[in-house]
Amino acid sequence: MRIRSLRLSIAVMAVAATTATTGVASADIDFGSSGSGSGSSGEMVITLVRHAESLGNTSGLIDTKVPGPDLTARGRTQADNLAIQLADKKFDCAFASNMVRTEQTAAPTVAKRNLSLNIQPGFREIEAGQYEGTPESQAMSGYLQAPIKWLSGDLNARIPGSIDGNEFDGRVDQALLDVQRRDCANPVIFSHAATIMFWSMMNADNADPSKLGTDPIRNGGRVVLKGNPRKGWTIVEWVGHPDLG
16 A cells, blocks of 8 residues: 555644634535546556536535436536547547446547547446435535545545445556556546545645645546556646636
8 A cells, every 4th residue: 555644644634624614515525517658567647537517416416326327418518628628648548437427528538539448447436335315515524534534544444335445445456457457558547536536645645635625626627647556656737627618
């Protein structure tokens, strides 16, 4: 495990203190709408992209079940605009979780690049367990309580009815090993807000957990990391608020 327990613990305590004093709600993490070499042995550049706006987002309810809802009409426009925004990236592979909203978001980008879309269940959203279907506005006091503990090194913390931090981190790590085995050096991976943010913060050597509140990954946002599944990762770009319309 590559989690820097002491430093992250201090950072998370600071975030928690800020939340308590300023009333930061789950809306700040924003699970809703968007705002304005060789892969097998060398360094990889992975681009983790959150899906565009889905019907789950507009419902205001936590929705993590597979296959999940479709994109909204606005989300389809965002997916088209995202393909344009990513046009200068030299992706050599494309992956999506096994959820409809990531596959639909990926479609314009992979079509423009003439890439095949590989479905990798390991990149799916963190299962909400007993919090499935509850209001997103209550996520900080429910769904995200265990994931926040993961950032301080408590990987045994479990979302009731769902997974713990070891299972989540291991699942994404195994998915990335699969990406690497396919000899992908610059893959684009369409995933989900909580999966992208928490995995990145748990594994990057320069992670900043305060971004949960200050710069969350909204629809179509992305995190770019350099590194290797075995040696670790460094965040090189964090685009929390893309302008996708």
